[in-house]
Amino acid sequence: MHTSTAVDLAARAGGVVRRTHLLRHGATDADVRRWVRGEVFTRLRDGVLALPDADPLIVVAARHGGSLACASALRAHGIWLWDDAARVHVWLGTSGRRHDHPGCRCVSHNDAGGTAFGIVSLVQALVQVAGCLGDEVFFAAFESAWRKGLLDTARRAEVRAGLRAGQRRLVDLARPDADSGLESILRLRLSRLGIRLQSQVRIAGVGVVDFVLDGWIILETDGRENHDGSSLRHKDLRRDALAAAQGFTTLRFDYAMVLYEWDLVEAAVLARRRGRPA
Numbered sequence: 001m002h003t004s005t006a007v008d009l010a011a012r013a014g015g016v017v018r019r020t021h022l023l024r025h026g027a028t029d030a031d032v033r034r035w036v037r038g039e040v041f042t043r044l045r046d047g048v049l050a051l052p053d054a055d056p057l058i059v060v061a062a063r064h065g066g067s068l069a070c071a072s073a074l075r076a077h078g079i080w081l082w083d084d085a086a087r088v089h090v091w092l093g094t095s096g097r098r099h100d101h102p103g104c105r106c107v108s109h110n111d112a113g114g115t116a117f118g119i120v121s122l123v124q125a126l127v128q129v130a131g132c133l134g135d136e137v138f139f140a141a142f143e144s145a146w147r148k149g150l151l152d153t154a155r156r157a158e159v160r161a162g163l164r165a166g167q168r169r170l171v172d173l174a175r176p177d178a179d180s181g182l183e184s185i186l187r188l189r190l191s192r193l194g195i196r197l198q199s200q201v202r203i204a205g206v207g208v209v210d211f212v213l214d215g216w217i218i219l220e221t222d223g224r225e226n227h228d229g230s231s232l233r234h235k236d237l238r239r240d241a242l243a244a245a246q247g248f249t250t251l252r253f254d255y256a257m258v259l260y261e262w263d264l265v266e267a268a269v270l271a272r273r274r275g276r277p278a
């Protein structure tokens with residue numbers, strides 16, 4: 001087999017290939033030994049080879065025994081997540097076997113199917129996240145994928161069908177206009193209190209705000225990266241003043257407050273609805 005053919009076969013799976021796959025396509029044992037000696041491939045474990053420029057996370061998943069999955073796959077698909085960045089999630093399929101490897105902190109997934117190497121589909125990764133990391137991580141990821149145009153009607157229905165019955169309401173609640181995962185989480189948490197928000201509302205003279213509650217309370221969520229400079233702080237204060245001049249009041253919450261001080265956020269929203277300071 002020509003070297004370029006072997007490289008192409010590996011590249012189709014994210015840069016990792018089984019020795020047996022190469023042999024089935026016409027390679028010989030001598031070819032494989034030559035490619036390893038020539039550093040065309042690196043041997044990951046018995047019978048598994050990787051290209052030198054293969055994605056490092058796909059390589060970790062292959063060492064573990066399968067495909068990049070769940071939260072790790074969603075990040076590879078460009079989806080926003082706020083949890084579990086330190087661990088690599090790996091789909092092993094129904095009967096796959098995990099392999100110990102140095103520094104392993106992998107999370108194994110054994111949902112149905114026969115795994116290969118590479119990255120699981122977006123739909124499969126979303127369903128895996130819902131079962132592994134829970135409602136909020138799933139909801140933010142689902143809205144992020146929808147916002148990016150990666151979930152058409154058929155794929156949204158496929159995700160919904162793959163969820164547990166109690167989680168399917170999350171798909172029904174989801175919207176495609178959330179500007180950030182932080183907005184998604186805030187809206188989901190308030191919905192559990194029976195609070196419904198208008199999302200992405202344009203206010204004359206102010207611009208588009210994240211949410212409006214009860215027609216007069218503006219809720220804004222500020223991501224970690226958005227408010228490092230004094231000029232941006234001034235812009236926010238000016239927007240709040242312009243809104244106040246029209247009878248609105250603004251509550252502004254940052255990343256840490258929404259994710260880690262939710263009791264304070266909830267108390268502030270409920271108190272403002274009652275018409276008194278929190």
